[in-house]
Structure formats: C-alpha cells, structure tokens
Amino acid sequence: MLRRRARELRAAGRDVIELSSGDLDFPTPDHVIEAAHRAAQRGETRYTNVDGTVELKDAVRETFRRQHGLAYERNEIIICNGSTQALANALLATLRDGDEVIVPAPYWAPYLAQVRLADGTPVLVPCPQNNAFKLNPEDLRAAITARTRWVVINNPVNPSGAVYTSAELSAIAAVLLDHPDAWVLADGLYEHIVLNGSSARTIAAVEPRLKDRTLTVSGVAKTYAMMGWRVGYAAGPAPLIDAMSNIQSQTTSGASSISQAAALAALTGPQDLIAERAAILARRRDTFVASLNRCPGLSCPYPDGTFYALVSCAGLIGAKTPAGSLIETDREFAGYLLEAVDVAVVAGADCGVSPYFRASFAVPAERLAEAAARIERACLALSGK
Ligand SMILES: Cc1ncc(COP(=O)(O)O)c(C=O)c1O
Numbered sequence: 001m002l003r004r005r006a007r008e009l010r011a012a013g014r015d016v017i018e019l020s021s022g023d024l025d026f027p028t029p030d031h032v033i034e035a036a037h038r039a040a041q042r043g044e045t046r047y048t049n050v051d052g053t054v055e056l057k058d059a060v061r062e063t064f065r066r067q068h069g070l071a072y073e074r075n076e077i078i079i080c081n082g083s084t085q086a087l088a089n090a091l092l093a094t095l096r097d098g099d100e101v102i103v104p105a106p107y108w109a110p111y112l113a114q115v116r117l118a119d120g121t122p123v124l125v126p127c128p129q130n131n132a133f134k135l136n137p138e139d140l141r142a143a144i145t146a147r148t149r150w151v152v153i154n155n156p157v158n159p160s161g162a163v164y165t166s167a168e169l170s171a172i173a174a175v176l177l178d179h180p181d182a183w184v185l186a187d188g189l190y191e192h193i194v195l196n197g198s199s200a201r202t203i204a205a206v207e208p209r210l211k212d213r214t215l216t217v218s219g220v221a222k223t224y225a226m227m228g229w230r231v232g233y234a235a236g237p238a239p240l241i242d243a244m245s246n247i248q249s250q251t252t253s254g255a256s257s258i259s260q261a262a263a264l265a266a267l268t269g270p271q272d273l274i275a276e277r278a279a280i281l282a283r284r285r286d287t288f289v290a291s292l293n294r295c296p297g298l299s300c301p302y303p304d305g306t307f308y309a310l311v312s313c314a315g316l317i318g319a320k321t322p323a324g325s326l327i328e329t330d331r332e333f334a335g336y337l338l339e340a341v342d343v344a345v346v347a348g349a350d351c352g353v354s355p356y357f358r359a360s361f362a363v364p365a366e367r368l369a370e371a372a373a374r375i376e377r378a379c380l381a382l383s384g385k
Helices: 002-011 030-042 054-068 082-094 110-117 137-143 166-177 208-213 238-251 257-268 272-293 330-341 365-380
Strands: 077-080 100-105 121-126 148-154 183-187 214-219 232-235 308-312 356-360
Touching (some): 030 257, 054 077, 054 232, 054 257, 077 238, 082 110, 082 148, 082 183, 082 214, 082 232, 100 110, 110 121, 121 137, 137 166, 166 208, 208 214, 232 238, 272 308, 272 365, 330 356, 330 365
Parallel strands (some): 100 121, 100 148, 148 183, 183 214
Antiparallel strands (some): 214 232, 308 356
8 A cells, every 4th residue: 555655656756765665775786797698698598497507506505505504405405586486485385274384573574475375374473672573482382383384483584673693593493393393484585684793593503403394595685686686595305395396387487597697696706795785784774773763752773684674653653643633553654654754664564563664774875864854854743642
C-alpha cells in the first residue's frame, strides 16, 4: 500500500525520499561489470548447470572456507536467483502440510509468505527491544514442537540491524542440539555489513554439530551492491541441495550465466571495498540515528549491522496530525510521513514489530540529512502527544 502510494506521489512530481528500499546506493564495482561484459562477449550466453557454474560454486566454497572455516563439497552448494530463491527452494523442498517454521520477529516479511506458499505454518517468536531484538534461547525452546521443521536464524537481522555474537549463537545452538529434527535456515545475506568493526558469524561454524542440518544462505546482493544481478547461494547437506536443485530446474532453470560470471568476479576479486563501504554506512548511521533521536516521540538504538534503523514511534501513538487525524498505529505513522513530508519508510507491522518503522540509511548523506530534517518537522507538527 505505502509502496504504491510512494510511486503515485513520485509520478505526480513529488520529491519522495525513499528510505524503504533494500537497495544500496553504491554502484556495483567496475571490475564486476567488466567481467560480466567479457563473459557475454566470450559467448557465456547459454544455460549453465541448474545448480550453478562449477567456477562459481568453487568460489562460493572458498568463500565459506575463508570466511567461516566451513568446508563444503561441490554437491553441497547451489547457486540461485538471489538468496530469495535459495530460501524458497529449501522451504518448497521440505515442508509438508502444517509443518512449522520458527521465525524470530522482527523478520524479513518474505519468510512468512514463502513458508505459507510451501503449505507450512510460520510460528513467530517475539524478540523485543529489551533483548536487543535478538532471539532468547528459552523462548526458542518454548516454541519448538514435534512439527518444527526449520528455525530461521537471520544474522545480521533485517530489519533491526542486530548482530548475534558467537556466545549468543552458541546458546541458541545448545537448544537446537536438544531437538535433532529441527533444521536451521541460516540467512547471512548481510554478513559483511557489520558496522561496529566486528564480523558476523554463522551458526554452523559456531556449532559444527549442527552443520549436517543447517542450510547456510548468502549472496552477492548486499556485500557487493549487486541487488539487481540476482545471484544468491546456499550450502548444506547434499540431499537437500539436490532437492532444491530439482525445484530450481522446474521453476527458473537456474541463475543467469552473465550474472554468475559477475558474481565470480565479485567473490574472487579485491575485497577492500567491503570494509570501505561498511565505514561509510557506519558514519551515515551515526548521523542519521542521532538526528532521529532528536525528534520528539521517536527513539532508535544504533544498529550494529545492515543498513536499517528500526525506530520506535511509541511516543507518537495517540497524537493528532495537523489535518486532525489520530495516529493509532505505525502504519498510520508511516502513511503520515509519506503524505506530510514525502519520506517513505516501512511500517513495523510489516516486519512483525510495532509500533516501529524501518528506515534505510543506504542513501547519499545529503538526502539522508534532508530526510531526517523532514521527519523531525513531521514529528514537531503532531499535537497531543
Ligand atoms: C534478510 C534477507 N534475506 C534475503 C534477502 C533476499 O536478497 P536477494 O534475493 O537479493 O539475495 C533479503 C533482501 O533484502 C533480506 O533482507
């Protein structure tokens, strides 16, 4: 709804600042674009293996080894059309009617839709701000049933920017070790967007006894600003990868040959830009979150990872807009920001957390400063808080 309205306003000539997207404003690196161009000229324009080119699979294996100390064989890796497809393949390949998938909330909304599409039942476990939006192991234990098929562990977390420490992942793993039938869907798409100088671990590396029932998912989208190239990958037990590949064969036949050549260049080329870009995002976060915290009625913790701020608007629920409407929900607050000051954000209700909104800071610094000023103006214009 809000997305459509933002498009309509833009089409009507309004200068909408888009803080609701999962895109980064950085360009895909030149050497990656050049590699894609060369691949096309070399004639790499045919179907590849359904589960990806051997070269890219080997680069992914090397990436998992270097980054997490995890060793996988070729038949334990699949390349997909974005990590979105890797996740969908896994759920479609494994869920039977009514199987449960535990999803910590706040969450990335497509987890829920994908589980339902595969005839499964999402089971939400709230992760409140007073636990830094992280999954409490005892809450996880209480949510697991005989029907639990998967537990989603997204680290760093979209939308809160929380980053689990090794100790926190170990405590979650300890619960999972008591439940051998529950598998782990470890989504590390933002693993390189860590803003506090540390790095994000993945659960199969922290607890190797879980490796044979964990699917570790990642991709090039956020690490190399390659959202539109649509390449993601996953590593896990060979029979699961094989089942995912069968689904992929019948649905998309695999990722684009040119995009796979580009992803190969990204994974095997210079990696310095990862830290450089994380440093830029950290500076933007610092300025943006400080500005949001100056807005009356808003409060926002500093995220350790991703490029999202998850902002509480609890202090503005019950306020009145200058036009006289009452703001009762975060959706209404997000709608007000869009209508009143042309800033698009994601309502917390769409990520399983209310009353909050998610605002991206992967936009140029001047636009971000302008957005923060507009949000402040909108908050100041509310009455009766
Ligand atoms: C947590 C999370 N997982 C997976 C994805 C899917 O990304 P892609 O399909 O571009 O690899 C996203 C995209 O924003 C995301 O936020």
